[in-house]
Amino acid sequence: LADPIKASIDKATQEMIVRAQELGIDTVFDRAENMKPCNIGMQGICCKNCSMGPCRLPLPKGGIEGEDTRKSLCGATANTIAARNFIRMVAGGAAAHSDHGRCVAEVFLSVARKESKDYQIKDTDKLLSIAPYFDVAVTVEVDGEEVDRDIDEIALEVAEKAMNEWGKAEGELYYLKRAPEALYEKWKKQGVLPRNIDREIVEIMHRTHIGVDQDYKNLIKQGTRAAIADGWGGSMLATDLQDVLFGTPYPVQSEANLGVMKEDHVNLILHGHEPVLSEMVVAAAQTPEMVEYAKSKGAKGIQLSGICCTANEILQRHGIPTAATFLQQEMAIITGACDAMVVDIQCIMQNVANVANCFHTKLITTHPIARMEQENVIHIEFDEHHAMEDATKIVKLAIDNFENRRAEVMIPRHKNTQIAGFGVESVEYHLGGSFRGSYYTLNDNIINGRIRGIAGVVGCNNARTRHNEGHIEVVKELIKNDVIVLTTGCNGIACAMEGLLTPEAASVYCGPGLAEVCETVGIPPVLHLGSCVDNSRILLAAAEVVKAGGLGKDISDLPAAGSAPEWMSEKAISIGHYFVVSGVYTVFGYTLPTSGAPVFHDYLSKELENLYGGMWDLEVDPIKHAQKMIAHIDKKRKALGIDR
Numbered sequence: 131l132a133d134p135i136k137a138s139i140d141k142a143t144q145e146m147i148v149r150a151q152e153l154g155i156d157t158v159f160d161r162a163e164n165m166k167p168c169n170i171g172m173q174g175i176c177c178k179n180c181s182m183g184p185c186r187l188p189l190p191k192g193g194i195e196g197e198d199t200r201k202s203l204c205g206a207t208a209n210t211i212a213a214r215n216f217i218r219m220v221a222g223g224a225a226a227h228s229d230h231g232r233c234v235a236e237v238f239l240s241v242a243r244k245e246s247k248d249y250q251i252k253d254t255d256k257l258l259s260i261a262p263y264f265d266v267a268v269t270v271e272v273d274g275e276e277v278d279r280d281i282d283e284i285a286l287e288v289a290e291k292a293m294n295e296w297g298k299a300e301g302e303l304y305y306l307k308r309a310p311e312a313l314y315e316k317w318k319k320q321g322v323l324p325r326n327i328d329r330e331i332v333e334i335m336h337r338t339h340i341g342v343d344q345d346y347k348n349l350i351k352q353g354t355r356a357a358i359a360d361g362w363g364g365s366m367l368a369t370d371l372q373d374v375l376f377g378t379p380y381p382v383q384s385e386a387n388l389g390v391m392k393e394d395h396v397n398l399i400l401h402g403h404e405p406v407l408s409e410m411v412v413a414a415a416q417t418p419e420m421v422e423y424a425k426s427k428g429a430k431g432i433q434l435s436g437i438c439c440t441a442n443e444i445l446q447r448h449g450i451p452t453a454a455t456f457l458q459q460e461m462a463i464i465t466g467a468c469d470a471m472v473v474d475i476q477c478i479m480q481n482v483a484n485v486a487n488c489f490h491t492k493l494i495t496t497h498p499i500a501r502m503e504q505e506n507v508i509h510i511e512f513d514e515h516h517a518m519e520d521a522t523k524i525v526k527l528a529i530d531n532f533e534n535r536r537a538e539v540m541i542p543r544h545k546n547t548q549i550a551g552f553g554v555e556s557v558e559y560h561l562g563g564s565f566r567g568s569y570y571t572l573n574d575n576i577i578n579g580r581i582r583g584i585a586g587v588v589g590c591n592n593a594r595t596r597h598n599e600g601h602i603e604v605v606k607e608l609i610k611n612d613v614i615v616l617t618t619g620c621n622g623i624a625c626a627m628e629g630l631l632t633p634e635a636a637s638v639y640c641g642p643g644l645a646e647v648c649e650t651v652g653i654p655p656v657l658h659l660g661s662c663v664d665n666s667r668i669l670l671a672a673a674e675v676v677k678a679g680g681l682g683k684d685i686s687d688l689p690a691a692g693s694a695p696e697w698m699s700e701k702a703i704s705i706g707h708y709f710v711v712s713g714v715y716t717v718f719g720y721t722l723p724t725s726g727a728p729v730f731h732d733y734l735s736k737e738l739e740n741l742y743g744g745m746w747d748l749e750v751d752p753i754k755h756a757q758k759m760i761a762h763i764d765k766k767r768k769a770l771g772i773d774r
């Protein structure tokens with residue numbers, strides 16, 4: 131069994147590990163004790179792309195001396211195998227983000243066509259701001275005068291063009307031009323401008339099939355093209371179209387950790403990724419009829435909360451509290467107070483169904499591509515054409531289940547306050563010049579040294595490392611050294627649970643320069659920018675910083691670095707790679723599946739810098755991890771002539 135103290139730094143999680151063990155229910159933490167990962171797979175050098183394999187090419191003890199003669203049956207080298215595996219991870223991650231984006235685009239198209247009455251365009255300003263990138267005019271000439279164009283017409287044209295990004299026959303992705311010109315030119319020179327989103331992913335599957343692409347440099351080049359298609363394509367489209375449909379987030383106050391659940395309320399937990407579902411469930415649960423209905427069943431009300439990136443989506447737009455990170459999902463049920471958990475796609479552990487089986491919890495899958503085989507799971511397929519109806523059904527199920535609680539309820543009392551909902555627009559509002567209307571103040575504070583640099587710290591939890599320890603130590607070390615942190619995903623949740631997403635955290639944890647800026651402006655030192663597709667907000671914020679001037683011409687010139695201290699998903703690899711090829715020095719914690727192929731690893735961590743300005747690194751120790759990022763930031767400051 132897992133040792134709760136060694137498994138997590140978080141009190142609520144520790145208590146729930148103990149609780150689960152008392153009840154004889156295994157969690158991911160226990161399973162991590164009982165099953166160790168495959169050492170060869172971890173090094174990235176197991177090829178199972180054909181049935182002559184799996185071919186395993188372990189590094190000889192003591193490393194490689196002289197020529198590396200390892201090869202598979204077909205002759206593939208360790209570098210080829212590691213590169214193939216690596217870009218297949220990029221493909222998996224880019225596919226996940228982008229298919230999510232496609233679903234949003236489909237809903238947007240049906241809204242623009244006036245086919246789904248339950249969704250509307252909430253943010254027309256955002257729509258108008260993105261239309262020009264698709265070459266969609268926002269004004270028309272009438273009798274020699276420029277007048278505003280009909281918003282429905284604009285929406286339809288944007289929707290059709292956006293939809294087309296997944297499969298258009300020629301050209302390149304529209305959003306690539308949002309990158310700084312210098313970066314766009316680098317991509318063009320390297321021949322990695324994505325043509326359309328799906329094609330780049332498909333091409334990875336083709337090129338990694340046995341006997342196709344055998345040059346690790348050429349393989350990673352396609353990985354680069356697909357990663358760009360994710361960050362500056364599928365993910366960015368997901369973020370933008372979600373903002374158009376559901377509203378661009380602005381700072382909101384809320385809470386985080388399992389303690390947000392309430393014993394005397396119906397607890398309905400939203401877990402997964404696409405706000406298309408969760409937005410409707412939130413709307414349905416907030417209707418007076420549903421609240422009354424809950425009261426009629428003896429509850430004081432309905433407590434919604436979120437897990438994983440759905441949590442981030444409903445947090446940033448509605449202030450709905452966050453219940454759990456990826457690793458705490460089983461625990462939300464083990465509280466005995468989860469009346470229903472509704473899931474869609476991604477990061478949903480199959481074991482939640484087994485845990486739900488030990489309690490009264492109704493587990494509801496909603497997505498046609500993500501179903502569960504266990505008998506206790508209910509499937510309510512969510513369809514944009516009758517979204518509110520489906521959502522109401524889900525909320526009712528949760529309420530009806532309130533009186534069926536069987537186990538003793540044990541909700542850990544731990545939670546913390548958080549301010550979330552930052553984005554490109556609100557950062558501009560808080561840190562822009564009021565009359566220049568750009569990132570002027572932020573840049574000014576970077577140039578004068580109060581802010582040493584910018585870090586994007588993102589990504590998952592991983593049961594192979596102590597839950598939240600890497601996240602929190604890396605972030606604290608950065609802000610202590612005056613580096614402002616932009617966070618998303620489960621790092622955002624971890625920071626929220628630790629109280630780092632409050633303006634008050636500035637005086638406690640920050641160096642004097644960053645503390646002064648945060649106190650003056652009234653922002654937390656760690657700005658939560660949303661879900662993992664919202665890493666596109668970090669890219670755009672970086673592009674804005676470049677645009678505001680004084681800090682070089684490209685993202686790679688900025689005193690900035692990226693990090694994923696506890697990553698585990700393929701999505702994280704895609705994100706890491708699009709950060710790198712957008713010019714960001716990016717450090718991952720735990721492990722990288724490249725260690726068995728030193729030449730390929732070196733290519734990622736050294737050679738890529740010459741092509742794109744960014745590079746990969748691995749550092750397990752969180753303090754060293756942060757220090758490496760700071761060293762890179764200082765190197766960039768020096769190059770800009772703004773040494774502190």
Ligand code: NFS
Binds near residue numbers: 439618621698701
């Ligand atoms: Ni990101 Fe969201 Fe969390 Fe990791 Fe999973 S929730 S998309 S993959 S685990 S950060």
